[in-house]
Amino acid sequence: MSDFVPGAASSLLVQGKIYSHTNLSGDGEPNLHPAVRDFFAHLPVEAREPFLGYCAESALVSDQLWGLDTERPGREPVSLDEALPHFAGAAMVSKMIREEGDPDHGQSTTPCAACQALLDRLNIEFIGA
Numbered sequence: 001m002s003d004f005v006p007g008a009a010s011s012l013l014v015q016g017k018i019y020s021h022t023n024l025s026g027d028g029e030p031n032l033h034p035a036v037r038d039f040f041a042h043l044p045v046e047a048r049e050p051f052l053g054y055c056a057e058s059a060l061v062s063d064q065l066w067g068l069d070t071e072r073p074g075r076e077p078v079s080l081d082e083a084l085p086h087f088a089g090a091a092m093v094s095k096m097i098r099e100e101g102d103p104d105h106g107q108s109t110t111p112c113a114a115c116q117a118l119l120d121r122l123n124i125e126f127i128g129a
Contacts, residue, residue, distance in 0.1 A: 007097045008109055010056035014064060014090040021063065022097065024054040032058060034077045039121065040114055047113045053125035056094060057115035079107070080121055090112065091125040 007023040011089045024030045030053045032040075040052055068086060098105035108128035111119060119126055 008056050009097055010060055011093040012060040012064070012090060012092045014087060014124075016123070019060055019063065021056045021059045023051075023056045024066070025076060030054055030059065033069075033126050034063040035065055035080050035083070036062050036118065039080060039109055039118055043114055043117060049112045049114060051112070052114055055112055055115045057092060057111045058118060061111060061118060061124075084122065087122045087124055090122070091127050093126070093128045095128075124126055 007025070008019060009022045011018055011020040014066045034052050036058055037053070040048070040058075064086065065078055065083055068083060069075075072078065092111075094109050094111060096104050096107050110116070110128075111126060116126065
């Protein structure tokens with residue numbers, strides 16, 4: 001039996017560059033940016049999945065926010081409001097990762113409710129599914 005866990009891969013087009021990430025796995029909590037953690041903490045319970053914070057979409061957004069933080073040493077972490085200009089015109093797509101031979105492999109998929117809310121908050125256009 002395979003140890004394969006179905007997942008997703010997402011790509012984010014921002015500032016003319018493409019960044020890609022798969023969903024996160026492993027022990028412990030994901031190292032999400034504080035602004036993303038705070039956003040998720042304030043979502044209604046019904047919008048929170050058991051895998052909250054492990055999605056490729058939230059990992060990509062967190063990576064961008066961590067990057068913005070490095071551009072402002074000695075300051076508090078960037079807020080979602082402060083990050084809005086960075087994400088102007090940004091777009092994202094997500095695809096399913098499945099075992100070889102699975103017809104769903106590579107098919108478009110939609111973000112979970114929490115990630116869709118995060119993308120909406122940052123005006124990131126989701127393309128695909």
